[in-house]
Amino acid sequence: xxxxxxxxxxxxxxxxxxxxxxxxxxxxxxxxxxxxxxxxxxxxxxxxxxxxxxxxxxxxxxxxxxxxxxxxxxxxxxxxxxxxxxxxxxxxxxxxxxxxxxxxxxxxxxxxxxxxxxxxxxxxxxxxxxxxxxxxxxxxxxxxxxxxxxxxxxxxxxxxxxxxxxxxxxxxxxxxxxxxxxxxxxxxxxxxxxxxxxxxxxxxxxxxxxxxxxxxxxxxxxxxxxxxxxxxxxxxxxxxxxxxxxxxxxxxxxxxxxxxxxxxxxxxxxx
Numbered sequence: 580x581x582x583x584x585x586x587x588x589x590x591x592x593x594x595x596x597x598x599x600x601x602x603x604x605x606x607x608x609x610x611x612x613x614x615x616x617x618x619x620x621x622x623x624x625x626x627x628x629x630x631x632x633x634x635x636x637x638x639x640x641x642x643x644x645x646x647x648x649x650x651x652x653x654x655x656x657x658x659x660x661x662x663x664x665x666x667x668x669x670x671x672x673x674x675x676x677x678x679x680x681x682x683x684x685x686x687x688x689x690x691x692x693x694x695x696x697x698x699x700x701x702x703x704x705x706x707x708x709x710x711x712x713x714x715x716x717x718x719x720x721x722x723x724x725x726x727x728x729x730x731x732x733x734x735x736x737x738x739x740x741x742x743x744x745x746x747x748x749x750x751x752x753x754x755x756x757x758x759x760x761x762x763x764x765x766x767x768x769x770x771x772x773x774x775x776x777x778x779x780x781x782x783x784x785x786x787x788x789x790x791x792x793x794x795x796x797x798x799x800x801x802x803x804x805x806x807x808x809x810x811x812x813x814x815x816x817x818x819x820x821x822x823x824x825x826x827x828x829x830x831x832x833x834x835x836x837x838x839x840x841x842x843x844x845x846x847x848x849x850x
Contacts, residue, residue, distance in 0.1 A: 585626065586615075587625045587630065589603055595630070604771070607623075610653075611636060648667075658769065689747060696728040696842040699794040700794040703793060705812040707790070708792050712786060714781030715772060715782075715784065717769060717782050717783035718772060719769060722760075743772070745833075749827050751774065752765075752825065752828075754802065755767060756806070758801075764798070770785075773827070788821075788850070791847040791849055793808070793844070794831075795843060796841065797841065802824070825846045829843065
């Protein structure tokens with residue numbers, strides 16, 4: 580019957596527990612698990628107690644504890660300190676779960692919104708929809724060049740010390756039908772952000788009422804081509820246009836680098 584081993588060399592520990600040599604050296608440097616040295620050759624000798632502690636390290640790492648927390652655990656290991664450590668980690672995990680659920684919800688909204696936008700853009704049908712008052716965030720009360728829009732939004736956030744999740748906000752433009760930019764798109768009278776589930780302090784509101792709606796897939800330079808269709812619909816259905824056209828950029832450069840894949844919804848308030 581072979582004698583039970585009382586210590587293991589570092590290579591044996593690495594193979595037994597799945598720790599790399601570099602990690603074992605690092606844990607030793609941090610004072611978490613410090614093996615004895617053989618007096619003859621200075622080889623590291625990991626005792627069975629060291630193995631036990633390394634198993635605890637492995638388990639705590641799997642529970643997402645930091646090495647700083649693990650150091651503290653070994654410095655003062657009591658029932659009270661361990662319960663506090665576990666409770667602190669539980670609270671941290673709950674916060675992380677809340678954050679991940681929020682991210683999941685945001686991605687779900689993006690996915691649903693994009694699929695709905697693509698579906699609506701295929702028919703390019705004009706229809707009437709009634710909206711309640713919609714809270715928005717006015718970024719600029721005048722036209723801004725296309726390439727400066729991102730920096731304009733960033734400066735707006737910095738000046739007001741707020742953070743916005745731009746990927747989940749729709750950038751919108753009140754159209755100035757009297758003027759176009761160098762790309763053939765209409766210039767805007769203002770620029771604002773909108774979300775059906777706003778998490779921003781609103782400073783601008785779209786009035787409640789009926790709106791003509793049409794979605795199309797192409798660059799926003801195509802808006803001048805689709806407005807006559809909307810105005811004709813209003814005339815044929817005895818609707819009075821009482822507001823400027825508004826472009827809602829449902830699919831833009833966040834989704835594609837090809838502007839022919841962009842989807843824009845145009846809305847015009849009518850009575």
